[in-house]
Amino acid sequence: MPNIVALVPMRHHSQRVPGKNYRSFVGKPLYHYIVGSLVACPLISEVVIDTDSPTIQEDVKNNFPQVVLLERPEHLRAGTVPMNDVLLNDVAQVEADYYLQTHSTNPLLRTETITNAVEQFLNNYPIYDSMFSVNRLQTRLWDSLTRAVNHNPAILLRTQDLPPVYEENSCLYIFTKQILESKHNRIGDRPFMLEIDRLEATDIDEELDFRIAEFLYKEREKV
Numbered sequence: 001m002p003n004i005v006a007l008v009p010m011r012h013h014s015q016r017v018p019g020k021n022y023r024s025f026v027g028k029p030l031y032h033y034i035v036g037s038l039v040a041c042p043l044i045s046e047v048v049i050d051t052d053s054p055t056i057q058e059d060v061k062n063n064f065p066q067v068v069l070l071e072r073p074e075h076l077r078a079g080t081v082p083m084n085d086v087l088l089n090d091v092a093q094v095e096a097d098y099y100l101q102t103h104s105t106n107p108l109l110r111t112e113t114i115t116n117a118v119e120q121f122l123n124n125y126p127i128y129d130s131m132f133s134v135n136r137l138q139t140r141l142w143d144s145l146t147r148a149v150n151h152n153p154a155i156l157l158r159t160q161d162l163p164p165v166y167e168e169n170s171c172l173y174i175f176t177k178q179i180l181e182s183k184h185n186r187i188g189d190r191p192f193m194l195e196i197d198r199l200e201a202t203d204i205d206e207e208l209d210f211r212i213a214e215f216l217y218k219e220r221e222k223v
Contacts (some may be wrong), residue, residue: 001045002048002097002098002122003045003095003097003098004043004044004045004095004096004097004098004099004100004118005044005045005046005047005048005094005096005098005099006038006041006044006046006047006048006098006099006100006101006102007048007050007086007087007090007091007094007099007100007101007102008028008035008038008048008049008050008101008102008103008104009049009050009051009072009074009083009086009090009091009103009122010030010031010035010049010050010051010056010104011051011052011053011079011170012052012053012054012055012056012107013079014079015079016205016207017205017206017207017209019055020104020204020210021051021053021056021068021104021105022055022056022059023210024062025107025210025213025214025217026214026217026218026221029056029059029102029106030104030107030204031049031056032063033104033107033108033217034102034103034104034106034107034109035047035049035060035067035128037109037110037111037114038100038102038111038114039064039067040111041064041111041114041115041118041119041200042115042167043115043118043119044100044114044118045096046068046094046096047064047067048066048067048068048069048070048090048094049067049068049069049070050070050072050086050089050090051069051070051071051072051093052071052072057069057071060208067183068094070089070090070093071092072086072089073083073089075135076089082182083186083197084180085188087099087101087180087186088132088180088181088184091177091181093096095177096172096174096177097176098121098174098175098176099173099176099177099180100114100117100118100172100173100174101172101173101174101175101186102114102171102173103171103203105173105203105204105205106170106172106200106201106202106203106204106216107202107204107213107217108163108199108200108201108202108213108216108220109171109172109181109196109199109200109201110190113172113196113197113200114172114214117131117133117172117174117194118174118205120192121192127190128176128190128191129176129179129188129189129190129191129194130173130175130176130179130186130187130188130190130191130192131172131173131174131175131191131192131193131194132172132174132186132187132191132192132193132194133168133169133171133172133173133192133193133194133195133196133201134166134167134169134172134195135166135167135168135169135195135198135201136160136164136166137165137166137167137195138159138160138161138164139159139162140162141165146175149165149209150162150163156157159222166193166195168202169196169201169203170203171196171200171201171203172194172196173186173187175187176188177189199216199220202216
């Protein structure tokens with residue numbers, strides 16, 4: 001069994017939703033949901049949280065003692081620091097055959113989906129050298145110059161008949177240290193695009209997203 005480490009980066013401060021990573025979400029800190037899903041995945045060897053937050057560090061020690069904590073260094077704490085720089089610091093400290101990275105802002109992502117992602121990646125490696133999750137879009141898209149992106153305006157196809165395009169949803173990435181270091185990117189030369197259920201791909205970026213995600217979670221789990 002390969003050594004697969006899950007990386008969950010979390011900053012203490014967030015601009016649009018203050019303290020969102022540890023804010024109460026259906027009665028528990030938001031980050032508990034994704035970490036719980038990762039810990040329950042039988043194919044993940046270790047879960048690592050990278051954070052500058054004393055609040056999260058203390059809570060992790062009390063609730064997830066099996067999770068490894070990495071304190072984010074001062075020079076990587078600004079909101080403008082690219083995620084790839086944070087991840088490079090992580091992989092330099094934690095060895096693994098493969099790394100799986102996700103975010104605390106994906107609380108509806110299930111253990112079963114994470115497990116399926118790992119299985120598909122391992123079954124197709126090295127044909128595909130990395131993986132990232134996507135949302136399928138079948139709607140009429142236009143660019144800023146009013147040019148049709150994925151359809152012919154003169155031929156009004158039903159939206160379900162349009163050729164799909166895919167949105168990188170930032171829910172899940174799988175990559176190797178070599179890819180990250182050589183390309184300064186989580187996505188390699190031959191990535192596998194993993195389509196995820198739109199409900200599970202719900203991401204929290206703004207206050208409205210937080211409220212919608214809570215509603216969807218309660219509906220799904222009948223809390």
